[in-house]
Amino acid sequence: MKTALITGITGQDGSYLAELLLEKGYMVHGVKRRASSFNTQRIDHLYQDLHQDHVNFKLHYGDLTDSTNIIRIIQEVQPDEIYNLGAMSHVKVSFDSPEYVANVDGIGTLRILEAVRILGLEKKCRIYQASTSELYGGLAENKNEKGLYDEHSPFYPRSPYGAAKIYGFWITKNYREAYNMFACNGILFNHESPRRGETFVTRKITMATAAIALGVQDCLYLGNLDAQRDWGHAKDYVEAMWRILQQDLAEDYVIAMGETTYVRDFVSMSFAEVGIEIEFRGEGVNEKGYVASCSNPDYQLEIGKQVIAVDPQYFRPTEVDLLIGDPTKSKTQLGWVPKYDLKGLVEEMMASDLVYVQREKMLKEVRSAIKY
Ligand code: NDP
Numbered sequence: 001m002k003t004a005l006i007t008g009i010t011g012q013d014g015s016y017l018a019e020l021l022l023e024k025g026y027m028v029h030g031v032k033r034r035a036s037s038f039n040t041q042r043i044d045h046l047y048q049d050l051h052q053d054h055v056n057f058k059l060h061y062g063d064l065t066d067s068t069n070i071i072r073i074i075q076e077v078q079p080d081e082i083y084n085l086g087a088m089s090h091v092k093v094s095f096d097s098p099e100y101v102a103n104v105d106g107i108g109t110l111r112i113l114e115a116v117r118i119l120g121l122e123k124k125c126r127i128y129q130a131s132t133s134e135l136y137g138g139l140a141e142n143k144n145e146k147g148l149y150d151e152h153s154p155f156y157p158r159s160p161y162g163a164a165k166i167y168g169f170w171i172t173k174n175y176r177e178a179y180n181m182f183a184c185n186g187i188l189f190n191h192e193s194p195r196r197g198e199t200f201v202t203r204k205i206t207m208a209t210a211a212i213a214l215g216v217q218d219c220l221y222l223g224n225l226d227a228q229r230d231w232g233h234a235k236d237y238v239e240a241m242w243r244i245l246q247q248d249l250a251e252d253y254v255i256a257m258g259e260t261t262y263v264r265d266f267v268s269m270s271f272a273e274v275g276i277e278i279e280f281r282g283e284g285v286n287e288k289g290y291v292a293s294c295s296n297p298d299y300q301l302e303i304g305k306q307v308i309a310v311d312p313q314y315f316r317p318t319e320v321d322l323l324i325g326d327p328t329k330s331k332t333q334l335g336w337v338p339k340y341d342l343k344g345l346v347e348e349m350m351a352s353d354l355v356y357v358q359r360e361k362m363l364k365e366v367r368s369a370i371k372y
């Protein structure tokens, strides 16, 4: 039985990766942060009572800003594989807390690598570093001849998050070259799911679409509708992470779908799932989305109602306008084949958020009916 340690196990990717590794027969350890309220919703279904026999899932309190606990946990766990997914992962928020992001996303990566080295586990332990398409910064001139970003495209990060992650990328590569460690970067493009954090644009859109259709929200305020992203499904992307660590040689890989879509079109796709057609009018901060038609008799939406507006508070000081990745290497070398396309992703997210919003709506009604 192989042993894996996942930082960021309470996040979107951590939860799917934990499920995948358990299915593959791994003993899975995860690092979770102490919080004043529960932060394990995404992995509660995996919880095991430590008093039972054959436990194969265990959580440890820890934080990537604390070298001592990183060393202690790695010493205790003796992992065959470490997946370093822990990060302050929100690009816009990174402008508000740049030093913290550098500490967690940048130096946190060094702490993992150095802990493995200090403990003499360099030969036993393979390390996956969660690198990102944000490293490219969307510069048009840096794309390859196919018009895509690949493993050789130059980096130009455009946020404190990107700048911190570029340190994580290079220090991982440096430890591989300097100490012959099996340490790899997965340069993953945006990947989403029903478990995506609620402030990332796709989940914000699918939740709001459900809420507007069900009559509990009037309007969705978004930032840059002109941004384009290469969106895949997180379930497919964690499969790629695992494959990267099963290779004979430690290398870096781009994981992407190879197609890019406007934020505006993601909005239209989400509303189309509930039978609502959106018509966009205006430009820039004046662009607005209106209900053009509603074919679902369950939703009492007035035609012509404004449901989308642009709010400049969601603009970033420096934006990454367009990302599109070249998955050729991961497809040929890793044999990675994504099971979802964008339509399947939107369908799954919308189905999940309709159930979620309906449940919240009912709970609110029940609570307001109870007289204390
Ligand atoms: P999430 O934001 O959903 O999860 C981040 C995880 O990191 C959470 O478990 C969070 O804990 C944990 N974390 C945050 N700060 C610390 C800290 N100081 N010490 C330890 N753990 C911490 O991100 P995703 O699952 O979407 O992404 C996983 C990784 O992949 C991240 O590193 C992200 O930057 C990177 N990435 C993500 C992409 C995407 O499109 N999703 C694309 C490319 C890279 P808590 O739950 O307590 O907040």
Ligand code: GDR
Residues within 6 Å of the ligand: 089, 090, 091, 092, 131, 132, 133, 134, 188, 189, 190, 191, 199, 200, 201, 202, 204, 221, 222, 223, 224, 225, 227, 228, 229, 263, 314, 315, 316, 319, 320, 321
């Ligand atoms: P991103 O994801 O910044 O690409 O980082 P996000 O979903 O936050 O933004 C994607 C694009 O949508 C535009 N946008 C908005 N974004 C948010 N969050 N909220 C809005 O209201 C909104 N309106 C428009 C953004 O400006 C941007 O252009 C994600 C994270 O998961 C990172 O951790 C990861 O490294 C990268 O993907 C790849």
